[in-house]
């Protein structure tokens with residue numbers, strides 16, 4: 053009997069690589085895709101892996117199994133309580149809660165990030181992007197990741213808090229330090245203890261304390277605003293929200309949601325934009341089409357390009373769930389505490405789903421709505437990223453402004469390697485960008501439409 057059939061009959065986990073856990077962990081952090089591809093070739097689209105800090109783990113890449121996982125009842129599979137991000141973001145974070153509490157909080161946070169709200173944010177993002185790009189040196193290469201982070205952080209701060217102000221500038225300086233430190237610590241549980249005031253965990257907690265103090269001030273200002281009920285920013289909604297028993301959200305709850313939106317809402321988008329630059333510069337024909345389309349006021353090819361960047365360079369490699377009640381998947385009875393990782397980084401490279409997956413080809417998404425269970429950069433089901441429309445709008449606007457205001461210079465440099473930054477997979481050299489600065493006047497109506 054094969055190992056797979058034996059495991060199915062005995063209620064064991066599916067078979068997987070037999071390397072020692074230390075080597076598997078190293079492979080997952082340094083050569084993830086080749087390691088997983090090899091495992092998939094050998095064991096199929098559901099296999100086990102062992103990774104320090106994750107416990108028993110099953111990796112899945114088949115769209116049918118992904119569908120079953122996304123659609124499982126929230127009391128069977130959890131996404132929050134077992135998430136390593138909970139320690140970083142707090143017990144009340146949307147990313148760290150489950151079941152009824154999660155649904156209540158999600159309902160509250162969703163409206164400002166729904167598709168129809170996007171238009172009101174577009175001009176703000178265009179303005180922020182134009183300002184940032186105007187400072188890029190003419191004809192000199194630089195890493196685009198930090199500039200992109202400045203754009204996306206400023207954009208999410210504006211969406212969450214509504215207006216500019218001194219406190220927001222302080223947050224702009226503090227949040228990148230806090231997320232960089234948190235990303236180093238999130239998958240290193242052995243570092244999550246205070247070993248003196250200079251240890252990384254103590255510094256992380258101290259920074260979080262400073263962030264919380266600013267959030268408390270902003271909450272107090274919002275509560276005192278006589279026009280609070282006219283405001284549409286996220287903070288105003290949270291301050292006015294009521295639990296089912298009519299009590300308001302506590303400051304601790306609001307602070308955890310604020311920090312979640314700021315952290316989840318800027319790094320992912322910034323690194324996807326850095327990848328977009330990295331990909332487009334290496335594909336001059338794609339670049340030429342994008343430039344022409346932007347000059348003519350179109351966006352279909354740009355949107356397809358963004359989807360192809362997210363297919364070929366998903367910054368979040370997995371959507372994760374933890375089994376709470378026995379769950380059957382692919383013929384295996386998964387037991388409580390088993391972690392299920394839905395692998396965008398594998399599914400997106402399956403030649404049966406995407407022909408010639410190694411080819412960067414935006415045309416595969418022209419006039420095509422990506423499939424919910426095989427294109428999964430934003431996860432899925434009741435945990436699908438609430439910022440997906442916001443992120444898509446942001447990436448579209450930033451690229452449009454870049455293509456219209458400057459000349460993006462192509463390159464023949466080799467592809468940048470994938471580099472793990474703790475939570476996201478980013479271009480190893482920061483997504484090098486080079487532009488010739490010349491403000492091309494877009495045709496009438498294009499900026500107005502923004």
Ligand code: HEM
Pocket residue numbers: 131146147158165312313316317318320321324367368370371372429430431432433434435436437438439440442443
């Ligand atoms: C390119 C940019 C982004 C990517 C690739 C991304 C990716 C993801 C992924 C993979 C998940 C987990 C989904 C699952 O488990 O099924 C997620 C959840 C989440 N994202 Fe994003 N995200 C992005 C931008 C944003 C933005 C701009 C925001 C801010 C509004 C945001 C806020 C969240 C939140 C709050 C959750 C938790 C949802 C829940 O548990 O109900 N993300 N995101």
